Amino acid sequence: MPQEITTLLTFFGGTGDLAKRKLYPSVYNLYKKGFLKEHFAIVGTSRADLTAAEFSDMVRESINHVVEDEDNAKEFISHFRYIKLDVGDEAGYQEMLKLNNELDAQYELKGNRIFYMSVAPRFFGTIAGYLKSEGLTTENGEFNRLMIEKPFGVSYETAEQLNNQLHEVFEEDQIFRIDHYLGKEMVQNISSVRFGNPLFDAAWNKDYIQNVQVTLSEVLGVEERAGYYDDAGALRDMIQNHTMQIVAWLAMEKPASFTDKDIRAAKNVAFNSLHIYTPEEVKKNFVRGQYGENIDGTQVKYLDEDGVPEGSQNDTFVAGRLKFRSARWDGVPFYIRTGKRLKSKQTRVDVVFKKGISIFGDDIELENPVLSILIDPKGGIEFRINAKDTTSDFKTRVDTMKWQVSYLDMERTPEPYERMIHDAMNGDGSNFADWNGVGISWKFVDAIQDAWDSEHAEFPNYISGTMGPKASDDLLAEDGNHWIYK
Known part of the structure; x- marks a missing residue:
């Protein structure tokens, strides 16, 4: 019997091609297999003007090829929320914090949070800084984790600079650098x-x-x-x-x-x-x-x-x-x-x-x-x-x-993305750089x-x-x- 994972998962770049092709279908597969049940929520963010219904329709279309039960898919999508966010705008993070706290209470998420950055690498450090300064990382949860898409820098100098920025917020064992291979x-x-x-x-x-x-x-x-x-x-x-x-x-x-x-x-x-x-x-x-x-x-x-x-x-x-x-x-x-x-x-x-x-x-x-x-x-x-x-x-x-x-x-x-998201939820860094x-x-x-x-x-x-x-x-x-x- 799969062990249920309790978490709030936030996708920065939640309307992007990767999210639609890989990330949402992968999370839905985890839901179908029982790793996600009742105590989870997913937040998508981007700069796009989308209503809640438009975002739900987008997610439903992205998982269409793996849906076997319409009621099951509908229940899964009910755990999704969307928030428009300019990642460089400090004020937007306060709205996100309010939404996160509401979801935490609604789904009993215990302050467990994973932040997935599927955005241009130049925004990684900016987002991490605001997650800390605006209180989105929790003190009472079992875990706060960061998942990052490649490329991690374009040279040693830029990679080290980015790493130092991330380490101001997250410990090394909280950072999951993705290499889908x-x-x-x-x-x-x-x-x-x-x-x-x-x-x-x-x-x-x-x-x-x-x-x-x-x-x-x-x-x-x-x-x-x-x-x-x-x-x-x-x-x-x-x-x-x-x-x-x-x-x-x-x-x-x-x-x-x-x-x-x-x-x-x-x-x-x-x-x-x-x-x-x-x-x-x-x-x-x-x-x-x-x-x-x-x-x-x-x-x-x-x-x-x-x-x-x-x-x-x-x-x-x-x-x-x-x-x-x-x-x-x-x-x-x-x-x-x-x-x-x-x-x-x-x-x-x-x-x-x-x-x-x-x-x-x-x-x-x-x-x-x-x-x-x-x-x-x-x-x-x-x-x-x-x-x-x-x-x-x-x-x-x-x-x-x-x-x-x-x-x-x-x-x-x-x-690969299903496996990596599952590993990050379990805190297993074996298959991350x-x-x-x-x-x-x-x-x-x-x-x-x-x-x-x-x-x-x-x-x-x-x-x-x-x-x-x-x-x-x-x-x-x-x-x-x-x-x-x-």
Whole structure:
């Protein structure tokens, strides 16, 4: 039986695209499953002029695809309220405080409050300051928590400034920095595969692993996001957050227990051992790219996309080699890559184990066993092993054991935002980024970006529909390795 959660959840940016596509359906799924019952309320805020009925209609439309019982949906929506708010206007927070107190009494919410910021990052600090100064954070509740969408800063300096602003109001364990990749089912499977199987747990180190690869490839180009993307690029948009958070699950030490405190501590041991590159080291260890036309010319190059400045040096592809200065990973490269307009949409982890020494004769060479965790678009696990070939002579061949997430499992699996909202309600920070990891990721990325900003690159340097520039393959070849996913 699900345990009911008592809380008031406020969505800043409550009429935005994210709220309608992801947040309201996720909360409704929690309601259908019994995690929310009677003692909850939800407040949506934005600058839009909406009546209570118009807001209710908007919420009802946003959850339409997951509604199975009309009366159930109607009761759920009765817990919603809307308030027009200019987040920079101090007076508006007093109206919100009055509404919050009324809802607290009506639904017996015990002063428990969660504030979800789905607004432009420049407003995060402003909102947090007013939450404190205008009394919206409670003293008598069991919890006050803050959920924040990415990006968390655009550099280490801006991230640190934002973090300091938030810490004036909230403690670190009250801040839940969202990275929706951490809510994906197969990302969460990394820990169960690694720590739940002694075979992998014992071999998860430099003695048995040759290299680790993380790929986040996209088929789409910049589309209509040039205004944002040309400032961010693949490095800031995908490496600093999603990729580094996945790497943390792979590189972390074994936690003392599977609690958020110990998990974060184990991740931070890995983060703290990450080597930050000098400009010369960036040249040796990182590759940047920008897509050109595809072979038949039906897709334009990045420089010809709407809104892209002439001569832009923005990266749409990044590949690199990470080094951890730790006893566990000394000498083991972690290869990462992400990019737009690549051959296929694919998010995956490939753990390449060392070759065994063949006892079968000089003419038989064994291959590297590979454990692959497939995250998107279809979840699954593959384990490539050496086995006997079915011939009269004794030879070996590579066979792959495969498991794929079933359609039934897919239907049962919570969406990432549903899982993250539920975790935040329970105070579980396991699948959220903490400041130490975010800060080190920014220092790492800033060092790369600074090196790139000091030199002009010749773009475009890869054809749309491929897996990026040749230099990405050369990077691994230098170590005698190759990308598992081609």
